[in-house]
Amino acid sequence: MVSHSVQGQAVGAFIYETVKLPDxxxxxxxxxxxxxxxxHNARSVAINVFGTLMGCVPDRGNNQPRYERLLGPKxxxxxxxxxxEIVVKDDDxxxxxxxxxxxxxxxxxxxxxxxxxxxxxxxIKDSLKDHDNSKHxxxxxxxxxxxxxxxxxxxxxxxxxxxxxxxxxxxxxxxDDEIGSRVARVLFKNFTVSTAxxxxxxxxxxxxxxxxxxxxxxxxxxxIMQLTDRVAISADxxxxxxxxxxxxxxxxxxxxxxxxxxxxxxxxxxxxxSKPQLIESAIPEIISLAFDDKDDxxxxxxxxxxxLVALSSGSETELLSADFTLSHSHSHPxxxxxxxxxxxLRQITPLATRFMGLLQxxxxxxxxxxxxxxxxxxxxxxxxxxLKIASVAFGPDSPALIGYVELLARLISDGRLGEKxxxxxxxxxxxxxxxxxxxxxxxxxxxxxxxxxxxxxxxxTNGDASSKSEEGIEEKEDIGNPxxxxxxxxxxxxxxxxxxxxxxxxxxxxxxxxxFGRHVxxxxxxxxxxxxxxxxxxxxxxxxxxxxxxxxxxxxxxxxQS
Numbered sequence: 001m002v003s004h005s006v007q008g009q010a011v012g013a014f015i016y017e018t019v020k021l022p023d024x025x026x027x028x029x030x031x032x033x034x035x036x037x038x039x040h041n042a043r044s045v046a047i048n049v050f051g052t053l054m055g056c057v058p059d060r061g062n063n064q065p066r067y068e069r070l071l072g073p074k075x076x077x078x079x080x081x082x083x084x085e086i087v088v089k090d091d092d093x094x095x096x097x098x099x100x101x102x103x104x105x106x107x108x109x110x111x112x113x114x115x116x117x118x119x120x121x122x123x124i125k126d127s128l129k130d131h132d133n134s135k136h137x138x139x140x141x142x143x144x145x146x147x148x149x150x151x152x153x154x155x156x157x158x159x160x161x162x163x164x165x166x167x168x169x170x171x172x173x174x175x176d177d178e179i180g181s182r183v184a185r186v187l188f189k190n191f192t193v194s195t196a197x198x199x200x201x202x203x204x205x206x207x208x209x210x211x212x213x214x215x216x217x218x219x220x221x222x223x224i225m226q227l228t229d230r231v232a233i234s235a236d237x238x239x240x241x242x243x244x245x246x247x248x249x250x251x252x253x254x255x256x257x258x259x260x261x262x263x264x265x266x267x268x269x270x271x272x273x274s275k276p277q278l279i280e281s282a283i284p285e286i287i288s289l290a291f292d293d294k295d296d297x298x299x300x301x302x303x304x305x306x307x308l309v310a311l312s313s314g315s316e317t318e319l320l321s322a323d324f325t326l327s328h329s330h331s332h333p334x335x336x337x338x339x340x341x342x343x344x345l346r347q348i349t350p351l352a353t354r355f356m357g358l359l360q361x362x363x364x365x366x367x368x369x370x371x372x373x374x375x376x377x378x379x380x381x382x383x384x385x386x387l388k389i390a391s392v393a394f395g396p397d398s399p400a401l402i403g404y405v406e407l408l409a410r411l412i413s414d415g416r417l418g419e420k421x422x423x424x425x426x427x428x429x430x431x432x433x434x435x436x437x438x439x440x441x442x443x444x445x446x447x448x449x450x451x452x453x454x455x456x457x458x459x460x461t462n463g464d465a466s467s468k469s470e471e472g473i474e475e476k477e478d479i480g481n482p483x484x485x486x487x488x489x490x491x492x493x494x495x496x497x498x499x500x501x502x503x504x505x506x507x508x509x510x511x512x513x514x515x516f517g518r519h520v521x522x523x524x525x526x527x528x529x530x531x532x533x534x535x536x537x538x539x540x541x542x543x544x545x546x547x548x549x550x551x552x553x554x555x556x557x558x559x560x561q562s
Contacts, residue, residue: 027075034082036089043086047099050079054112056105058098077115080106084119088127088139100143107156121159128166134179141167141182148190154199161200165207172211172220184223192230201231209244212259213252221259228266235275238267242279249285258300261289265307272310283311283347291354293361305358305367311344312374345374349381353388359403369403369410376416385411386422393429405433409442412449421506427454428511 032038033046051057086099107116120143127133127140144163147156170176171183191204208224215221233241241263248260264279264286271278279286289304348355352375358368376382389404408430417423430450434443516524 027079031075031078031082034079034086036085040092040095043090044092044095044098047083047086047095047102050083051098051102051105054102054106054109056102056109058101058105076112077119080112080115081119084116084123087120087143088123088136096139096142097146100146104147104156107159117158121162124159125163125166128163128170134176137170137179138182141179141186145186145190148186148200157199157203161203164200164203165210168204168207168211169214171223173214173216187227188230191227192232194232197232197234197237201233202237205231205233205237205241206244208263209241209248212245212248212263213256215256215259216253221255221262224259225262225266228263229270235271235278238271239275239278242267243281246279246282246285249282249289254297254300257289258297258303261286261300261303261307265303265310268307268310279307279311280343283308283344286311287348287351290358301361302364302367305364305371308344308348309367309371309374312348312371345378349375349378352376352381352384356385356388356404356407359407360400365403365406369407372407373410373414373416376411379418379420382411382416382418383420383422386417386426390422390425390429393433402439405439405442408433409445409449412446412453415453417454419503421503421509425511 030046030050033042034050035043038046048057080103083099083103087096087103090096090099103116103120106112107120124140124143127136130136140163144160144167147160167183167187171180171187174180187204191201194201205228208227212224215224245260245263249257252260264282268278286304286307289300290308292301348371352372355368355372355375358364361368372385376385385407389408392398392400392404408426411417411426412430417426427450430446433439434446512520516528
């Protein structure tokens with residue numbers, strides 16, 4: 001039997017070469033034979049005749065002979081419209097595939113591309129919306145699959161793009177599992193191949209924000225997460241999507257907000273290095289979600305906190321360039337307002353003590369601890385955090401203590417404690433807390449972190465501080481300019497000594513407060529001083545070693561008198 005393709009070519013050549021017919025005979029015959037109610041064989045032959053006349057025979061390459069003048073532009077739109085109907089509505093799969101391939105080749109011809117785009121776009125889009133005819137919907141999905149196969153490279157984007165929204169709606173919102181799974185297979189098979197952004201990839205992800213509010217199922221949310229993770233897009237496109245998602249953090253149902261916050265997390269994770277300010281505008285809403293204990297659906301609170309952690313952490317380069325280990329230095333790392341994460345930290349550090357309240361929510365605690373550790377890079381926030389820890393540690397037993405000690409262990413492990421009086425108070429307090437039976441789970445971490453981070457940090461008294469200051473100045477003299485003014489050097493030495501005395505005095509005051517509370521009687525301070533003296537004498541301590549107890553006693557005498 002002669003194939004349809006060969007039949008079409010033979011008929012086309014015969015008509016053109018030998019038969020003299022009126023100008024509209026051939027196009028009318030083709031158009032009539034392409035009707036869906038025509039005989040199947042007639043439609044097949046008409047498809048191939050048109051393909052032959054227009055140089056659009058599938059699998060014959062791009063340099064086919066054309067007999068366009070036999071049909072003329074007058075009838076092109078009608079014939080192409082008939083072929084588009086066959087692509088979706090014909091019951092024969094071979095006819096549908098052949099008609100689509102003919103149209104795909106015709107789309108590359110300048111004289112036909114507009115007709116093909118209009119007809120094929122409309123028939124696919126309308127069929128996808130036709131809920132009453134599942135067969136036509138499935139055929140339209142198959143057509144999209146063919147138009148977006150691996151090697152197409154956006155060739156048919158103008159045809160497919162207008163249907164992207166409806167395709168996503170079918171898989172994310174509608175409850176038809178069968179057609180939805182077919183659409184999902186097309187999306188993940190054809191749209192995740194490219195490693196660089198294509199126009200169709202961009203169209204898919206840009207269509208997600210308008211649909212987020214309508215997502216009500218975990219399956220739908222999981223699909224958009226996978227698409228966001230696997231579809232390649234540029235940082236600029238990610239920024240555009242993030243801007244469209246941000247308003248939906250407060251104007252959509254709770255489940256949809258959970259999806260939005262996870263989407264923002266995905267986008268930021270992928271593009272944080274190239275676009276660090278990607279979702280900065282969303283920070284106030286993210287903070288509100290972290291504190292919202294009424295609608296914690298879909299893990300929205302923990303995701304919000306984790307996103308704040310990611311935003312506060314800065315880029316990998318910034319983290320690697322910052323030395324947070326203080327065992328070799330005696331000052332906290334400089335606060336760097338120019339870093340990409342600093343603007344985020346500036347917004348959340350005033351809320352440090354409020355975030356500490358979330359330590360009591362067990363499933364949030366690990367993420368809150370990580371966030372508070374980052375906040376403690378700021379001296380003011382760290383002081384507020386450590387004072388809150390001290391107030392609980394020195395008070396009556398409280399359920400909050402476990403969360404606070406976990407936070408303290410993290411601060412020590414991360415090397416966050418600097419040279420402030422409250423930092424030293426935490427270093428003295430931590431070993432004592434580690435001995436409590438109910439806090440034994442933190443003992444290894446605290447003691448190991450103290451040894452690793454702070455074992456080489458000197459803890460000096462006033463006399464030691466003066467000599468240390470002088471040593472520091474002497475070192476500067478060795479490497480400094482020999483022509484420096486002597487008077488300025490002396491002034492620097494004096495200021496350094498005064499600063500050290502001030503810091504040590506504050507440390508003594510904090511220790512006194514920790515030992516005795518706000519009010520102490522004179523005999524209590526004297527008894528403590530005597531016991532410390534006996535202990536130091538038994539251990540062979542020098543008079544200088546007793547300096548701190550003497551100072552503490554003096555300050556407590558003042559407190560008792562007041």
